Amino acid sequence: MSIRRTEDEPEVMLFFPPLVESSFGSLYPSTAVLAAWLRQHGFASVQRDLNSEFAEYLLTEENLARLAxxxxxxxxxxxxxxxxxxxxxxxxxxxxxxxxARLLGRTTEVGYVVEELAHPFLMDPDAAALAALTTRRRATHPLDFHRAFLEWADCERAVPDSVQLVGISVPMGPQLVPALLLAQTLKTARPDVRIVLGGPALSLMDLPALDGLLATHRAVDAAVRFDGEFPLLELARQVRAGEWLPGRVPGVSALVDGAVQHVRPGAGPALGSLPTPDYPAADVAKLAVRKLSVTQARGCYWGKCDYCDFVELYDGSPPFRGRRPEAVVADIEELTARYGIREFSFITESIPPAFARRVSRLIIDRGLDITWDSFAMVDRRFDRELLELMVQAGCRYLVIGMETMTTRVLELVHKSANRAENRRFLREARAAGMRLSVNLIPDLPSTTYQEALDSLADVEALADCLHTVSVFPFEPTRSSNIGRAPDRFGLIPVTDISAQSQAQYSLNHMSSVDPAMTVEERADVYARFRAFARRVNRRDGRGSAAPVASTLPELSPDASFRLITEDLDLVDRDGEMVCTHIIGKERIVIPRAAAVLLHPYLDGRGFSVGSLVERIGDTATRALLGNLLDAGMVRAV
Incomplete structure (x- = not known):
């Protein structure tokens, strides 16, 4: 029996659950894309970004006190x-x-603070975490914290009476357990509502694991794998008609007659048919950094990197579907008119050079006053002329998955560029005025200790070409080519999965050993690469690094400094002082003797160099001030 509703009453509710700390301060586009698609086909929906609300929950007085x-x-x-x-x-x-507006996100000076606060509550959805959801014991960290959050957010009363279908978007592994907990909460409050999970975390899960999830967690009525638009629309139509037949919907997995049934996915929508995303206006208004995302492509135009599994996300469709530049610019113009937004990110695994050229010319020809950024890969077609055109069109920076400078390893994993091409690209980007945020993986499969050090020396020589650097450890996933054939890449699979993974998604993690480096060598390589990243990321806007102790000028006894207490956290540890520069992300430990000297100045008053020299001597004073200056913890008065 179908139910008649007014046009304004939502029939579908879309949730984005915690915990994606990298999305604090921004709006992840998945629910906005689905909401626009549903509206295009006659279904009103409502969205709720619980991830942003989780950031607010972390900042409550009670939670800050517990963490502190x-x-x-x-x-x-x-x-x-x-x-x-x-x-x-x-x-x-x-x-x-x-x-x-709350200053969250990595583009704000203090945004990383809340990301740090979130780390104790990240949940890797391994077997133990999933099993904990089915027990009655509530005091299980961090599951108990997520339960408390759902109570704080009043999720038991979150679903409007008119809604009969709930979609929960789960792009990232750490969202899976909170999503299942949310499903339990919603189903308990509204047993009549159908609850569907979808997103990359479900698409990358192997079918036996998905079988277990659906058989055990009965609050979930279905899971959508790969493109979600057509399956969600068909399920919404069924619910409107008073039916529930998930076994007839391509791309849907569900418990049918006591057994999990997986329906092969069909083709996803042509990207040209996607409407402009429906971002909730109230959520956009809360953004301190007013920036939204527009879809450029699904899949990767290169699609050959053996360690990448994002090319696995669109089964049933071509491995790469790009949108026409005119459609992307139309979205930009619509979002600008609707929300007053003039800063955008392109959703893509890697922007194709031909698209970048055409969209840049369109932006310039139409006189659009916007800025934008995108993921990109090193490609010979990104020459200086094209990069200059992109900068002219408002491209603020590109995120580059360069990974390494070792040609042998790059060729092994089928990256598009080698060492020489990487070097050319970095130099031409610098000449074009293009800012680059470069990702490095020091230990791609079979990388030796010496190769890693040589790669680091290469990027250090080109440090002035880099705006920021991020360093990631390599982790093979089961759904990638490396995970399917690890021996081809020098990896030895092991059964021990006790090590916590960076990806925090054990269900798709392949535990392995790479004998190319010892544990000690790998640790040393990580430390060196991360120290390099800190040096690059600490530079000021002119590319100058902070002064180091060895370059301190001669200090006049009358020179005065003060601790920048407003930026510091200072805590006593058995007489030592642990100093953390919250803004600069630097930490030093001041020995007891020096800590005693600094105690009178913890209120921010100034102290003279001469007063320190009188008490500890010139050499010790220079060392102490040098370390404090290196960490940005003191300022000349």
């Missing part, structure tokens, strides 16, 4: 996380801009 005191499992009182909590409790106003 080391009252959360795994958080020591002198840790960076506890320091961030103390600073956030003390400097709450600095986490909000003049318009009242």
């Amino acid at each position: 005191a080391g009252g959360v499992p795994g958080v020591a009182r002198e840790s960076l996380i506890a320091g961030c909590a103390r600073w956030a409790a003390r400097e709450r106003d600095r986490l909000t801009d003049a318009n009242g």
Whole structure:
């Protein structure tokens, strides 16, 4: 029996659950894309971004106090996380801009603080975490924290009476357990509502694992794999008609007659048919960095990197579907008119050079006053002329998965560029004025210790071409080519999966050993690469690094400094002082003797060089001030 509703009553509710700390301060586009698609086909929907609400929950007085005191499992009182909590409790106003918007996200000076606060509550959806959902014991960290959050967010009453179908978007592995917990909460409150999970975390899950999930977690009525538009629309039509036949819908997995049934996916929508995303206006208004995402492509135009599994996300469709530049520009113009937004990210695995050229010319020809950024890969077609055109069209930066400078390894994993091409690209980007945010993986399969050091020397020589650097450890996934044939890449699979993975998605992690480096060599390589990244990321806008102790000028006894206490967390540890520069992300430990000297100045008053020299001598004074200056913890008065 179908139910008649007014046009304004939503029939579908779309949730984006915690926890994706990298999306704090921004709006992930998945629910906005689905909401626009449903509206295009006659279904009103409502969205709720629980991930953003989770960030607010972290900043409640009670939670900051617990974290600051080391009252959360795994958080020591002198840790960076506890320091961030103390600073956030003390400097709450600095986490909000003049318009009242919360300063979250990596593009704000203090945004990383809340990301740090979130780390103790990240959940890798391994077998133990999934099993904990089915037990009655509530005091299980961090599951108990997520339960408390859902109560704080009043999720039991979240679904309007008119809604009969709930979609939960799960792009990232750490969202899976919170999504299942959310499904339990919603189903308990509204047993009549059908609940569907979808997104990359479900698409990359192997079928036996998905069987177990659907058989065990009965609050979930179905899971959508790969493109979600057509399956969600068909399920919405069924619910409107008073039916529930998920076994007839391509791309849907569900429990049917006591057994899990997987229907092969069909082709996803032509990207040209996608309407402009429906971002909730109230959520856009809360953004401190007013930036939205538009779809450029699904899949990757290169699609050959053996360690990448994002090319696996669109089964049933071509491995790469790109949108026409005119459609992307039309979205930009519509979003600008609708929300007043002038900053955009292109959703793509890697922007194709031909598209970049055409969209840049369109932006320039139409006189659009916007800025944008995109993922890109090193490609010989990105020459200086094209990069200059992109900068002219408002491209603020490109994120580059360069990974390494070792040609042998790049060829082994089928990257598109070698060492020489990487070097050319970096130099031409610098000449074009293009800012680059470069990702490095020091230990791609079979990389030796010496190859890693040589690769680091190469990028260090070109440091002035880099705006920011991120360093990631290599982790093979089961759904990638490397995961399917690890021996081809020098990896030895192992059964021990006790090591915590960076990806925090054990269900798709392939545990292995790479004998090309020892454990000690690998640790040394990571330390060297991360130290290099810190040096690059600390530079000021002119590309100059902070002064180091060895280059300190002669200090006049009358010179005065003060501790920048408004930026610091200072905590006593058995007489030592653990100093954390919250803004600069630097930490130093001041020995007891020096800590005693600095105690009178913890209120921010100035002290002279001469007063320190009198008490500890010139050499010790230079060392102490040098370390404090290196870490940005003191300022000349």
